[in-house]
Amino acid sequence: MPEADLSILNRVYEIILDRKENYDENSYVCTLLNHRKGMNKILEKVGEESIETILAVRNEDHKEIVSESSDLIFHLLVMLAANNVTLDEIADELSARHEKMKRD
Numbered sequence: 001m002p003e004a005d006l007s008i009l010n011r012v013y014e015i016i017l018d019r020k021e022n023y024d025e026n027s028y029v030c031t032l033l034n035h036r037k038g039m040n041k042i043l044e045k046v047g048e049e050s051i052e053t054i055l056a057v058r059n060e061d062h063k064e065i066v067s068e069s070s071d072l073i074f075h076l077l078v079m080l081a082a083n084n085v086t087l088d089e090i091a092d093e094l095s096a097r098h099e100k101m102k103r104d
């Protein structure tokens with residue numbers, strides 16, 4: 001199976017970092033980052049998208065699984081950026097686990 005090109009994750013993460021520095025009233029990411037509920041708004045969205053993803057799987061709806069998982073991953077990226085967690089840190093953590101757990 002060909003490897004998926006996941007560079008879009010980096011590109012979207014970079015845009016989110018830029019939104020942290022440069023407010024734009026038309027930006028959904030800025031709305032989340034500057035919401036009156038603070039981090040709770042971002043966590044609400046992560047929870048909501050998690051549940052919607054679970055329901056899509058329960059409904060065995062492939063198209064919805066792809067759509068809701070994308071919503072979830074996007075909101076996770078916002079949550080990570082808002083907490084100064086980089087994608088390098090996530091990649092390093094997964095790589096370290098992989099090295100530790102891989103069986104030859």
Ligand SMILES: N=c1c2ncn([C@@H]3O[C@H](COP(=O)(O)OP(=O)(O)OP(=O)(O)O)[C@@H](O)[C@H]3O)c2ncn1[C@@H]1O[C@H](COP(=O)(O)O)[C@@H](O)[C@H]1O
Pocket residue numbers: 012015016019026027028029030070071074
């Ligand atoms: N990938 C996304 C993305 N996925 C989903 N969304 C938005 O997430 C929002 C919430 O989705 P929901 O299905 O929950 O919709 P909703 O129930 O109306 O939302 P709420 O009222 O609960 O906030 C919608 O407004 C979607 O448009 C996204 N908004 C932005 N991006 C990426 O982020 C970049 C920066 O976006 P802006 O900050 O808006 O410029 C974009 O270029 C995209 O690459």
